[in-house]
Amino acid sequence: MSSVAATIDGADIHAGHDAHQEHHHHETFVSKYVFSQDHKMIAKQFLITGMIWAFIGGLFSVLFRIQLGYPDATFPWLQDILGHWAEGGKLKPEFYYAMVTMHGTILVFFVLTAGLSGTFANFLIPLQIGARDMASPMLNMLSYWFFFLASIVMFSSLFVQTGPASGGWTIYPPLSALHEASSGSKIGMDLWLVSMALFIISSLLGGLNYITTILNLRTKGMSMTRLPLTIWSLFFTAVLGVLSFPVLLSGAILLLFDRNLGTSFYLSDIVIAGKIMPNEGGSPILFQHLFWFLGHPEVYIILLPAMGMSSEIISVNSRKPIFGYMAMVASLFSIAILAFLVWAHHMFVTGLNPFLGSIFVLLTLLIAVPSAIKVFNWLTTLWRGNIRFTPAMLFAIGFVSLFISGGLTGIFLGNSALDIHLHDTYFVVAHFHIVMGVASFFGMFAGVYHWYPKMYGRFLNNTLGYIHFWVTIIGAYLIFWPMHYEGLAGMPRRYYDFANWESFNMFGGLNEFISTVALVVFVAQILFVINFFYSIWRGRKVTTQNPWGANTLEWTTPIRPGHGNWPGEIPEVHRWAYDYAKDGNEFIPQNVPVGEDESKH
């Protein structure tokens, strides 16, 4: 671990205690970078794999936005890169739907679940609770490699002759169950299901590890109520995942059976392409219940880490304690509980019992209360702060703005009577992209910019960060704000072309505009990727241990911590993570003992 010792700067009181390092054995390239059991390296593996997936998923959205923006044009280069999927330079409907499906699947699961939770739960949990690593580094490593396997299977499905799954990321049967229903329901669908099964295993291994670590490996003095909000949010995220992903697994396995073994879990009374199917007695609704029992908590699996990280970053950069810490924890808790009780609000128009529907309306709108508490607490945290606009802080503020915008439209959709009208229109597309997609991405970006110095010992380039932020937030609003109007015009989502419709063909210009902005925003993300990889090797070096003046424990480690995180003893915790601006001190890290004359809050 000589490299660690070399980079520890003079300020580190533990410098020279290299002998305390747990691992003396020589690390090979394979054990350090490939099959690493160091939570920090696994976090980076999740992050970079997530970034590759984000690039693919984002590229797909650009490609299908070309179709939506320019439905009459042909682009010969499309055929050059996509072959028979874009014969004559125009995307085929089958492939359009395949790309829409893969865009959703990739972004929801591979990027905003694995890439977000996988990265930050791995990176921050041991560092912020004061642990040398996860409870089981081995399972942690397996978690990544199951994700990697899932990625390989999903990626390979892009290259099969009949194309990847194309029934939408919700893969409702019978469309996804019947080979005859679409070309994407052939081998591509089997690969999707196998990939998701592997993904769920990965997620469970990770989640169990996160929960165990947070509950058992906190350092001395780190009571649960002293945990930074990042850890609380990652904790609830893991609980949500562990309790809900298995349900999706069972749903997916039953679907595999229906597809390949002739069972009738989801199928009944079907005539397809003139063929009378023998299946009787199944219910397609059953799948929707199983899917959304995960599917809704999944939304919070994506959102909670972004909330936690934004809370932390807003507090650090306002130089002020987070307002209402206990209320923040309580609202995270109530969101986590309610997340399990609202799944059927995705099914208001399936013909479900209206009384049952009304219960789900009540519970769904109830979520707005803890969400409102969080927003008001963030606003009050900013109030009378001394705010530093680092790129991370800008992304955290952007997160709050997007969370407000997208959250409020949830009040429309959660109200079943309005949902009858707005269901599956562009209003929904706008809603969930803003609140779940872009907002969570902003939380993720905030996290990357904020903890990059801890990850790589170097800074990301600030100017590029600012350009990245401004292009992305302006672009995000330009793309998704006008979509609400398309939704209010009744325009259905998942349409390849609106030319044949008298009711929906008046948004040609707007669709073109949205597609153009989407392209610009995508290009701006490439700027971020370049910044990310360039800065790993050539970024400005971090020279102080605690560059942001933050209170949490990760900033007490050496600038480039080795496996085991602290060269000496793990610091003891004496206070909560938010003693900023207290008693005239700009900040008081958690490991500083409480002074005798210190005021109590």
Add this chain to the structure above:
Amino acid sequence: MKVLLPILILVMVFVIIFQIAKASEYVSVLKGEDKSNKQTNKVNAFMLIAFLILGLLGAWWCNDLYYDKTLFVKGSASAEGTEIDTMLYITIAVTGVVFVVTQVLLFWFSFKYQAKDDNKAYYYPHNNKLEMIWTVIPAIVLCVLVVFGLRTWFKITNPAPKNSILVEITGHQFAWEARYPGTDGVFGKKNYKLTTGTNPLGVDFSDPFSHDDIHIGGTDIHIPVGRPVKLVINAQDVIHNVGLPHFRLKMDAMPGIPTTLWFTPIVTTAQMREKTNNPKFVYEISCDQMCGPGHFNMRGVITVETEEEYNKWLAEQYKKPEYFSVYPDKAPKVADTGMLKKLDTLTTAQMVKGAK
């Protein structure tokens, strides 16, 4: 070349941006990071407040551009939809106020409390009273919205009125089929295993109720204005959805699980044509549930007409029940008029009664 050029330009732009970014980093190191941080802080604080103002103006402008294209201006074509529109307005008003207030506070606080040398952050960790206030107020507001919403929801999802016209609509990849119950007002039984090319809906013609049922392919469903219509919704292969944007309604079509949806049209197609100044206007049925590669073209049409026009149309349809087209030998000869005569002598009142 055509592809290469934009890529080249893009790469050039990237390189330039990147060089500027690198240079500004060096400059900041040379100038002293503290000083340059202060500058960028000021710039970003200003940008945030500018973003707020331009954003709000932009939202206004966007509304100006696109409001006329939403369904609001046309007004709902069904009585139930009118209530949904009212609810939408209320919800937009409530959320609109919250939206403006919170966004203004967010960006204004960011701007106002930007880091300054003489400024010190204020240690303010919690205030139970404030937190109670902003827990209780949203809860009350949401209760109001829930009560409004559920009243409308139950009104719409309650069983259809007794005098509703019955129409069965069946979705398959990628079209809709409609069936009317005929003069007896009862649909003949169906069994999906009986589906053939000539009997595409799988009607069980051993059921005498099926003999007068009317099957309308290529879906142009006619319904009269002012009377409730109950749709019985089926799907043959995958899940579809009967989307009726102008009536503000939709309902899934599930294979094996019939669903229903009822509404009262209040504006005829002709009236809507006048209202929208669009002679091509029709009420369209859009499939709103992803159903395969042809999903985007799964279109149906509903024609809302006056009672008189409807009855005339219906009388025409009664002359050609599906039974006769499946079993042409059973069809009455043109001269043989037993059934046709009976039909012609039916009064409107009788038909209406029959159509229950």
